[in-house]
Amino acid sequence: MDKNYYGWGLPVDISAHGSQIDQLIIILHLAMAALFIGWSVFLVYTLIRFRARSGHEAVHETRHFKAPTFVEVLVALFEFFLLAAFATPIWLSVRQEFPPDDKALHVRVVAQQFAWNIHYPGEDGIFGRTDPRWMGSANPLGLDGSDPAAKDDITTVNQLHVPVDTPVIVRLSSKDVIHSFTIPVMRVKQDAIPGESIPLWFEAKKTGEFEIACAQLCGIGHYRMRGFFTVDSKEKFGEWLKAEAPQ
Amino acid sequence: MSGHLSEEAVKQHVRIYRRVFLALGALTVLTVAVSYFHFSVAVAVAVALFIAVTKGSLVAAYFMHLKTERKIVWGILAMTFFFFVFLLTAPSLHHR
Amino acid sequence: MSESASSIRYINRPHPVTGVTNAKLGIWCFLASEVMLFGALFSTYLLLRTGSASWPHGPATLNVPLATLNTLVLIFSSVTMVMSWASLATGNFRKYRLYLGLTALMGCVFLVVKGFEYGHKFEHHHFPAASTFYAIYFTLTGLHGLHVIGGIAVNLYFLFRGRVLWQRDPERLTNRIECAGLYWHFVDLVWIFLFPILYLL
Amino acid sequence: MSGHADPGLPFWRKYIFSTDHKVIGVQYAVTGLLFLLFGFGLATLIRWQLAYPGQPLPLIGGWFAESQMLGGIMLPEFYYQLGAMHGTIMVFLGVVPLAVGGFGNFVLPLQIGAPDMAFPKLNLMSYWLYFIGGVIMFASFFVPGGAAQSGWTSYPPLSVIASDGQTWWLIGMAFLINSSLLGSVNFIVTIVQLRADGLSFGRLPFFVWAQFVTAFLLLLAFPPLEAAAVLQLMDRLAHTSFFMPSGLVINDAVVNISGGGNAVLWQHLFWFLAHPEVYVLVLPAMGIVAEVIACNTRKPLYSYKGLVLSAVFIGFMSFIVWAHHMFLTNMGTVMSTFFQVTTMIISIPSVVILTVLVLSLWGGAIRFNTPMLFAIAFLPMFGMGGLTGLPLGLAASDIHLHDTYYVIGHFHYVVAPGTIFALFAGIYHWFPKVTGRRMSETLGKIHFVPSFILMNCIFFPMLMQGLAGVLRRMYDPLQYAHAQAAQPLNVFASAAAWLLALAQIPFILNFFGSLFWGRKTGENPWEATTLEWAAPSPPPHGNFLEAPHVYRGPYEYSPPQAKSGFWPQHVKDPR
Incomplete structure (x- = not known):
């Protein structure tokens, strides 16, 4: 795991939509810093200038500022500008504008107490039927042996490989409690809620090995639900898929 | 409604209470009767709620004296109802 | 009661501006919070029903005639409650005790009928865990039942302890009975909405 | 002095089961402070595990049971108990009882010129329900399986399958909720009905307005959580499936329940309370800061109407923003857009209040006594808390920052150097009124300076960790590469946290010492204008010798008419 992916600031960004999120975060923090420093300077100046000392009397009359209403309106407008121009477009694209099915890699990720089960459809592109009744330590996804579509499915634990520059559509669900599938470097985070199969999509722009984490408290093993997110070139991904395919 | 009511005022009240009681009884029977007809879900819900709201407002207006209650009580109830609507509908609209 | 600085x-006496006594404003605030309490449960009902594939039809699973009787019982107890207040307002302490006793009795009848209904359900192993329908049915009617028990307890307190306060300060007893009445009518109001939603739809 | 409870009561009726709002206020405040200290202790343990994961706790490691610390090394179960109970205790047993129960009960009736709360017996019941709730929460640590460990938010299905401590948590919460509920009824009726003659709503001190809005938040927001607690108790004890969807498989076994429930329903009902709750935490603090600033700048607040309208608007809006805690629960885009807009809107009144409080300093003759230091420090710290709320309020940036230490830094900035500093200001400000003695200024400043610096040394690094994506509620931060990179920040913040614990010793000494050795003071040591300073210190039962009449607004400092530099509300003619 190369060290310079992570530091004290934002982690490296290898996601298609990541730069937009980082841009929003940076703009916000610059504005916040400006506001905070501006107000703090004013506060300190006021405290010094109007400190109690002999020969200095407080002034009863209060109305000598018209500026603040202007500042407040400005701040409000700036917030709504951010919301409309930045936040909403990113949010809608991440949550609604999915890539076309045929161009994307489809993967199922099923969280469980304390591991990520990854399920690829295999050659036929169809996910085999799964059922809670068959779920066990040998068959964590509960694949139905009798279903022909399940024959070629590929299942791994904590190992999510994706090809670079290819949109990936993940169907996220959970077997037991609420988990939260997050890949910090991809700026991806989505709660895995039992009883729901939640779609999310992303596209990796750089190859390498990164980490998956669980962001929602899911029990005493919550902290050790670490998964590996490996972005391969298209060829290497094909090879990996073949290697993992059931013989 | 202050505690002290004149003789005449109470007689008038009692007459109202008796009439409201009969109305509530009738509406109860009505709403049960309606349930035996197999309307579509939407119609059944609408009718049942309409009757329930009518009965509720009768109880509130006459038995709880809301008809003659002061502004401050109405204010609190109106505000509560506004938040009640959010509480009632938001969870069901989660996926919208 | 002297109006000295420290009382x-x-x-x-109602407040000159708001026109209500302390207790009345207080009970209405409390009832506002009760609206939100049952509001959350009705919100749960709405979500569970709209979210589930199949939801049992009320009349087919629950005993509607018995519940209809219960509704009438509760409505009648609302009337006797307000009559007990009206009797006090005209100074007729005897009629007040009669009506208040009737109200408490009707409350008990409601609970007994409810007991039969629950007993019948338990016999057929329809426990709360059976389905989300039975879960919300038992929780809603159960919490409502607890409120009925609370109301009966308050009414019984006034039935037996009312005379002491009646001698000392009749107006204060009248106000208190009005507040107890407001609470009781609210409990009846909740049932008026509960009945069609659970039993008829 | 006639009154509903003559002073000749036996000791236990006068001080333990008293119906006097001042005794109950002190009981709330002291119990609240003790729970704050206890909750802070839990936090120092959490900080140890975050700074030195898996290493035995020095000195006191052996004191803990085997189920909590094996050979001095903290177990994950205990870490998650500490996390859940730290949150619960600080919010529900510490800050709210101190801010609403303590300050509200003691100061409010005095500030509106009333002899007591409207329903004294109800007030007594409120405190003891709170006390029982506190005992249940404290005892839940010793239940087999330990205390609640699913976070202070207790999300199902995890909370439904958790150990017995969760049931104790729910029952404890039911007591606390009923206590706050009855308390809020008492507050609303007292403020509306028992104001002194001449004290119109336009002349109420802002502290009273803040408590008034807070009371409505408690009144209407708590019951849904009580209903949710009932539902979760049914799920846990009666095996219903309100929050348990179908097809759950736990430990490789299909869960034998009906299913059909919805896990997100709890989040809706919980956050429906929890967001108004965070405004319940900050509004009384704003009230205290406004009082202390007005009194110590010796001039009226910049815009009393602006403050009041903003507080009321915050109260109203706080009911329709709750789902910004739930952007990642597969919420629809219409809903999430709505809640982003309401979250932006609610940030405006907070900015207005902060602006008004800062501008109130302009043109004053500022006295830098201890309460004023804490009140001034509240302003930038609450500013930081508010600002860091923006990236969390926008769903897009929330994707990266949700459930990270950015969230922890955000709300701690509002609650710790924000609300708790304001509560310290309140303690130093009203201690003379409660006890008739002043707290020492030097000890006060020794308490303020390190606390102010250390608070920032703890919570600012959390914001940086949050940006780095470090996730919250992680027993062992060294498991993840992105967290290892930010680990030095953990060590630094933990050291600051332990030093902050030391920095509270001057306050504790000052608080208890001044009860006996503090300089005696008269009715009005700060020369303030509001009504509580018209009563003797400490005020007798029934508060005022004769009912005060109010002639003007609350902050008539340095008026041209009054030579003495301030014109109290109850004084008809200053000359």
Whole structure:
């Protein structure tokens, strides 16, 4: 795991939509810093200038500022500008504008107490039927042996490989409690809620090995639900898929 | 409604209470009767709620004296109802 | 009660501006919070029903005639409650005790009928865990039942302890009975909405 | 002095089961402070595990049971108990009882010129329900399986399958909720009905307005959580499936329940309370800061109407923003857009209040006594808390920052150097009124300076960790590469946290010492204008010798008419 992916600031960004999120975060923090420093300077100046000392009397009359209403309106407008121009477009694209099915890699990720089960459809592109009744330590996804579509499915634990520059559509669900599938470097985070199969999509722009984490408290093993997110070139991904395919 | 009511005022009240009681009884029977007809879900819900709201407002207006209650009580109830609507509908609209 | 500096005002006399006594404003605030309590449960009902594939039809699973009787019982107890207040307002302490006793009795009848209904359900192993329908049915009617028990307890307290306060300060007892009445009518109001939603739809 | 409870009561009726709002206020405040200290202790343990994961706790490691610390090394179960109970205790047993129960009960009736709360017996019941709730929460640590460990938010299905401590948590919460509920009824009726003659709503001190809005938040927001607690108790004890969807498989076994429930329903009902709750935490603090600033700048607040309208608007809006805690629960885009807009809107009144409080300093003759230091420090710290709320309020940036230490830094900035500093200001400000003695200024400043610096040394690094994506509620931060990179920040913040614990010793000494050795003071040591300073210190039962009449607004400092530099509300003619 190369060290310079992570530091004290934002982690490296290898996601298609990541730069937009980082841009929003940076703009916000610059504005916040400006506001905070501006107000703090004013506060300190006021405290010094109007400190109690002999020969200095407080002034009863209060109305000598018209500026603040202007500042407040400005701040409000700036917030709504951010919301409309930045936040909403990113949010809608991440949550609604999915890539076309045929161009994307489809993967199922099923969280469980304390591991990520990854399920690829295999050659036929169809996910085999799964059922809670068959779920066990040998068959964590509960694949139905009798279903022909399940024959070629590929299942791994904590190992999510994706090809670079290819949109990936993940169907996220959970077997037991609420988990939260997050890949910090991809700026991806989505709660895995039992009883729901939640779609999310992303596209990796750089190859390498990164980490998956669980962001929602899911029990005493919550902290050790670490998964590996490996972005391969298209060829290497094909090879990996073949290697993992059931013989 | 202050505690002290004149003789005449109470007689008038009692007459109202008796009439409201009969109305509530009738509406109860009505709403049960309606349930035996197999309307579509939407119609059944609408009718049942309409009757329930009518009965509720009768109880509130006459038995709880809301008809003659002061502004401050109405204010609190109106505000509560506004938040009640959010509480009632938001969870069901989660996926919208 | 002397109006000296250190005694609390507007216990009996309504506040000149708001026009209500302390207790009345207090009970209405409490009922507002109860609206939100049952609101959350109705919100749960709405979500569970709209979210589930199949939801049992009320009349097919629950005993509607028995519940209809219960509704009438509760409505009648609302009437006797307000009559007990009206009797007090005209100074007729005897009629007040009669009506208040009737109200408490009707409350008990409601609970007994409810007991039969629950017993019948338990016999057929329809426990709360059976389905989300039975879960919300038992929780809603159960919490409502607890409120009925609370109301009966308050009414019984006034039935037996009312005379002491009646001698000392009749107006204060009248106000208290009005507040107890407001609570009781609210409990009846909740049932008026509960009945069609659970039993008829 | 006639009154509803003559002073000749036996000791236990006068001080333990008293119906006097001042005794109950002190009981709330002291119990609240003790729970704050206890909750802070839990936090120092959490900080140890975050700074030195898996290493035995020095000195006191052996004191803990085997189920909590094996050979001095903290177990994950205990870490998650500490996390859940730290949150619960600080919010529900510490800050709210101190801010609403303590300050509200003691100061409010005095500030409106009333002899007591409207319903004294109800007030007594409120405190003891709170006390029982506190005992249940404290005892839940010793239940087999330990205390609640699913976070202070207790999300199902995890909370439904958790150990017995969760049931104790729910029952404890039911007591606390009923206590706050009855308390809020008492507050609303007292403020509306028992104001002194001449004290119109336009002349109420802002502290009273803040408590008034807070009371409505408690009144209407708590019951849904009580209903949710009932539902979760049914799920846990009666095996219903309100929050348990179908097809759950736990430990490789299909869960034998009906299913059909919805896990997100709890989040809706919980956050429906929890967001108004965070405004319940900050509004009384704003009230205290406004009082202390007005009194110590010796001039009226910049815009009393602006403050009041903003507080009321915050109260109203706080009911329709709750789902910004739930952007990642597969919420629809219409809903999430709505809640982003309401979250932006609610940030405006907070900015207005902060602006008004800062501008109130302009043109004053500022006295830098201890309460004023804490009140001034509240302003930038609450500013930081508010600002860091923006990236969390926008769903897009929330994707990266949700459930990270950015969230922890955000709300701690509002609650710790924000609300708790304001509560310290309140303690130093009203201690003379409660006890008739002043707290020492030097000890006060020794308490303020390190606390102010250390608070920032703890919570600012959390914001940086949050940006780095470090996730919250992680027993062992060294498991993840992105967290290892930010680990030095953990060590630094933990050291600051332990030093902050030391920095509270001057306050504790000052608080208890001044009860006996503090300089005696008269009715009005700060020369303030509001009504509580018209009563003797400490005020007798029934508060005022004769009912005060109010002639003007609350902050008539340095008026041209009054030579003495301030014109109290109850004084008809200053000359």
